[in-house]
Amino acid sequence: MSTPNAVIVDAIRSPMGKGKPGGALAEVHPVDLLAQTLSALLERTGVDPALVDDVLVGCVGQNGEQSANVGRQAWLGAGFPTHVPATTIERKCGSGQQAVDFAVQGVRAGAYDIVVAAGVESMSRVPMGSGRQSADVFGPRVRERFPVLAPQGVSAELVAHKWGFTREQLDQFSVDSHARAAQAASSGGFKGELVPIDLPDGRTVAVDETIRPGTTLERLAGLQPVFGTELHRSQFPEVEWKVTAGNSSQLTDGAAALLIMSEETAERLSLTPRARVVGSAVVGDDPLLMLTGPIPATQKLLDRTRTTLDDLDVIEVNEAFAPVPLAWLAEFPVDPALLNPRGGAIALGHPLGASGTRIMTTMINHLEQTGGRYGLQTMCEAGGMANATLIEVVR
Numbered sequence: 001m002s003t004p005n006a007v008i009v010d011a012i013r014s015p016m017g018k019g020k021p022g023g024a025l026a027e028v029h030p031v032d033l034l035a036q037t038l039s040a041l042l043e044r045t046g047v048d049p050a051l052v053d054d055v056l057v058g059c060v061g062q063n064g065e066q067s068a069n070v071g072r073q074a075w076l077g078a079g080f081p082t083h084v085p086a087t088t089i090e091r092k093c094g095s096g097q098q099a100v101d102f103a104v105q106g107v108r109a110g111a112y113d114i115v116v117a118a119g120v121e122s123m124s125r126v127p128m129g130s131g132r133q134s135a136d137v138f139g140p141r142v143r144e145r146f147p148v149l150a151p152q153g154v155s156a157e158l159v160a161h162k163w164g165f166t167r168e169q170l171d172q173f174s175v176d177s178h179a180r181a182a183q184a185a186s187s188g189g190f191k192g193e194l195v196p197i198d199l200p201d202g203r204t205v206a207v208d209e210t211i212r213p214g215t216t217l218e219r220l221a222g223l224q225p226v227f228g229t230e231l232h233r234s235q236f237p238e239v240e241w242k243v244t245a246g247n248s249s250q251l252t253d254g255a256a257a258l259l260i261m262s263e264e265t266a267e268r269l270s271l272t273p274r275a276r277v278v279g280s281a282v283v284g285d286d287p288l289l290m291l292t293g294p295i296p297a298t299q300k301l302l303d304r305t306r307t308t309l310d311d312l313d314v315i316e317v318n319e320a321f322a323p324v325p326l327a328w329l330a331e332f333p334v335d336p337a338l339l340n341p342r343g344g345a346i347a348l349g350h351p352l353g354a355s356g357t358r359i360m361t362t363m364i365n366h367l368e369q370t371g372g373r374y375g376l377q378t379m380c381e382a383g384g385m386a387n388a389t390l391i392e393v394v395r
Contacts, residue, residue: 005263006107007273010045011361016208016349019123019251024209030122035077037255040195053112055086058095058119059353063131092381097356101280103260113265118257119354153227155290156243156321167242170322171220174247174346181343182213193365210349220246247322252349256357278390279305285384291324293386294378301388313372318379319344367393
């Protein structure tokens, strides 16, 4: 039997809301946020929800309101058939992207004909780290092997130090992220991917809340570094601390979803695919530097798919912190205009479990609107891991 081709029939996302009390989406339960996104996806494609084989959902904070298999609850909340199962996936910041990769692998293996890959995170209602019951998440054996481990913000500082990035370089990248996102928003570039979210009080959120068009170097220069505690300064005395809230990703509420199926099924249902996944890769890397995984993940994917940088029309490297995409760019010297052309998590925000699906949705939209063919997406993940995925727009 031949291996089925997996295609992406559609990809949508919610607006991005600030992940704090008072944020645009803070009053929406995460189950309802994802349920509305799933409803919009199936309604837009016209696919009968009863035909879906599985629902794979990325979510990092699987506690509180996101604890009871948020993917299953969202499917039920959308009013869809109870016979369709769901599971929730946690690979840190790459959870949503991993959901896409698992969905594609399931189709290629013949386990699925139709599958939904999605992601959700309500960081206003389920704050990052709120599920920890103990201060020690590593355990004695990990600490014996790695005596010094640090939070991601400190790792970002170590990456900036290793590659020699200046504070101005980090801030300039952030200014550019907001400018690119603002340009995409004002020109209607996000229109094809955004679906409105209804609030409990009857209002509707239809645009991203996180983009700051007026961001300047002067404004960012006034922000203080936020990760250099006394302990970390003593551990890493060589570091000049320069990572701030302004050159880091924003805590955000959001959801995104993709409908993936075999090419044969799409043809049978008279659906026109938007893209196909050429290949994917996942790697582990240094757990102290932590955020450098996208570099070996990219190389592994390029080798696996026999692709070169010259083949790529867009590259999305998640902007967890400005040093992450800058380090990637230092190792893969492509045209900077191809990197995160519509801004990234610094401007649009980083709803942890949803970012992988949000980025892929934006990337597909961008490729279609600009006539591009190939897009590569990669994300750093806590613990020193990374996903990389290569897609091709179908024309």
